[in-house]
Amino acid sequence: MGSRRDFFRTCGGVGCALAAGASAGSVLLPAKAFAGSSPRVYPARFWKKLGQKRIECELCPKHCQVDDRERGFCGVRENRDGEYKTLVWGQPCAIHVDPIEKKPLFHFLPGTRAFSIATAGCNLECKCCQNWDISQSKPEDVDFRFMPPDEVVRNAKGYDACVTFTYSEPIVFLEYCIDTAMAAREAGVRTTMVTGGSGEAAPMKEALKFLDAVKVDLKGFTEDYYQRLCKGKLEPVLKTIEVIRASGVWLELVHLCVPGQNDSESEIRAMCRWVKSHLGADVPVHFSRFHPEYQMKNLPPTPNATLVRCREIGLGEGLHFVYTGNVPGLSGESTSCPKCSKVVVARRGFEVEAIHLKAGHCAFCGASIPGVWS
C-alpha cells in the first residue's frame, strides 16, 4: 500500500483510481482528468506524403494510405492537412505496475517490477484480444492522462521498475516508446516492449536502439490464422522477430493457444522448428492459456493438457526454454538448466520462489543461462 500511495503522490494527486480485479501486481489506472477530452496532437514519424494531402504510413505492413482528416487502421494516427499526427504521444490510458513475469519475460531481471503503460489503439484486431477495450478504442474513447516520457521514467524509478510498453500495441505509439526509452536510458532505467510484432523493420530498428527486451506475441503460425482472426499477416511478424533477434536485444516469444484455431500439433511443431532454425534454441517460447474474451467468447479456455503437449513439442524440437503460461501451478513455469536440468529460477504464477543463478550461470553446473539477469 505504501508504494501505491507513493504513486498517487508521483502522479501529482490528480486522482488516480484503483482498479479492481487485476490478476496480479499493484494495478493503477489513470485519473479521469482527461476523460472526454480531445487528445493532444503531436507530429508522427515514419510516413510519407503521396500528394494532394494524402499520406502513407510506414509504421506497419498495412501501409495505410490516409486522406486528410482520416485515420489509419490503428485509429490513433491522423492526417491533418497533409501532415500525419499521433494522437497518443504521452497519453497512456493504462498505467499498471506488474511483475515482469506477467509480460511474460522470464529471462529478464526475474522478480522485478515493470512500470507498464499503454495507449489506445492497435494495428491488428484479434478476435480473442484480452485488452480489446483499449486496443480497439480510439484515444477519445478512453480515459487517459498526460504523462510525458520524463514523468514515465520518474514513476518507474520510484517503483524501482523498468518501463514496459504493453497491453495494446506499442508499435502504434512508437514515437512515445522511442522518446520514453531514450529518456529511460539516460536515467539508467531499462525498457521493455510487449508487441504483436506487426511492424516495419525501419521503425522497429529505431526503437531497438533504446530497448532492453522485447516479447513478441507469435499468435499463430499460418497466414490463415492471422488473416482470419487478427486482420493481419504472419510474414511481417516473422520478419520483425528476426530483426529483434539480430539486434541483440533480449527476445522472448508467446503463443496463445486458442482451442481448435492455432494449437494443432503440426502448427506448433512447425513454429518450434522455425524458432530453432531462424532464432536459435535459446529464445524462450511461452505457450499460454487462452481465456474466452472479445469476439471469441464461444470457445472454452485452453485445456492444460494442450499447454503441456505444446511444451513437450517445443522441448522435443530442441528448444531449451519452453514454458506454459496463464495457469499458475502447472508444470513448465520454472526455468531449468539445459545442461544439468536443475531448476535455476523457480516460479509459481508471477511469483519467483527461488533463483539459483550466479552471474548468469547455473549455480549447480556452471552452464551459461541466456538472458538479462542483472
Place this chain on the structure above:
Amino acid sequence: MAEDADRSDRRRFVQALGAGVLALGVSPRARASRVHAAIAATTVGGTRAVASGKPRVVVVKTKKALVHGYDADRGALRAMLAAGLVALTQQKDAVASLSKLVRPAERIGFKINGLAARQAATHVELVDELSALLAKADVEGRQQIAFDRFARDLSASGFSSRLGGYRCMGNDEAGHEEELSQMPSSASRLSRVLTSQVDGVINLPVLKQHMLAGMTGALKNNFGCIHNPNKMHLDHCDPFIAEVNAIPAIRDKQRLVIMDALRPVVDLGPAYQSGMIEVANTLIFATDLVAADAVGLALLEKLRAKHGLPTLAKAGVTPTYLATAAKIGLGVCDLQGIEVVSIEV
C-alpha cells in the same frame, strides 16, 4: 432522466401507432421490436412500386442547385425535396410523404457525411430544408439531430445547433455504447446518438468515389454509427459495410435515404480533391439503402466517364460490398430489380 424521456416518447409513439398493433402484457423489449416491425411494414409498403414490386429509387435533377462553389440554392432544394419525396411515396405532398416515413413525436437523426468539410460534405442547406419539412410533419426541431463521427466534422461542414432548430452532435461528444455489437467478421460499439437519442434515421450521404471502398454512399455512411470504422477498410470494406448495416440497431432505424449528389467527388475520394468534383445537381431518394447505392454507383460511373476516368472495376476498386449487402438481404443491388424514377425539376 434520459431513460424516462425515452419511455415517454415510446409511450406516445405506441399510441400514435394505434393500440391494435400491440399486444398487452409483452415485455418492453418485445414491444420495441414490434414497433420496429410496424415501421418497417409501413415504410416498405409505402415506397415500393405497387405494380412492379421493385424498390423504387427516385433521381431528381435540377438545372442549377448550386449558387456558386458549394453553396446550394435553398429554393431549388425545396423543389427537389418535394418532387423526390412525393415520387417516392406517392403521397400528395412532401409533408404527407414524410408522415409516411416518420411518426409524430419520433426523434429523427440526420446521418450526414461531414468528413470532407464544406467542399464535399452533405449540404447543410439540404438538411435545413428537410428539417423544416419534418417540423411540418410534427417532428419538431428539438426532436431532430444531425450527427456524424466528430463534432469538428459537423462544424467544418457548416452544421451547428440553433435555437428551435435541430441539434448537432458528434459521436465523440455523445460517446459509444459499452456493449459490443458482434458481427461475423468484426465487432463494434454503436454511437449513443443512434442508440439513445433517435428513433429513426434519415441517411444523407454524399456520393463519392472512395479509394478503398470503391464508392461511398448510403451503406458506407453508416460507418459513422460505429466506433471503429478504421478497422473496416480492408478488402474494399467487404464484408464489413454489409455487416455493419445488418446490425439490427442500425438496420431497423433507417427510414429514408436522400443521397446528396449535387457535387459528387468522382475520384481520389473520400476527401475533397480540387478538380475531382463533377456538378451533377442531383438528389437520390430511396428507402432501400442498397438500391440507392446501386443507382448512385451508376451515376458515379457516368460522371467518371465524363471526366475521362476508367470504371471503378478497371481502377481496381469495385465496390463489391453492394453485392454482399444484397446477398444478406439488405436490399437490391441489381439495377434490373430496381424501379428508377427520374425527375427533372
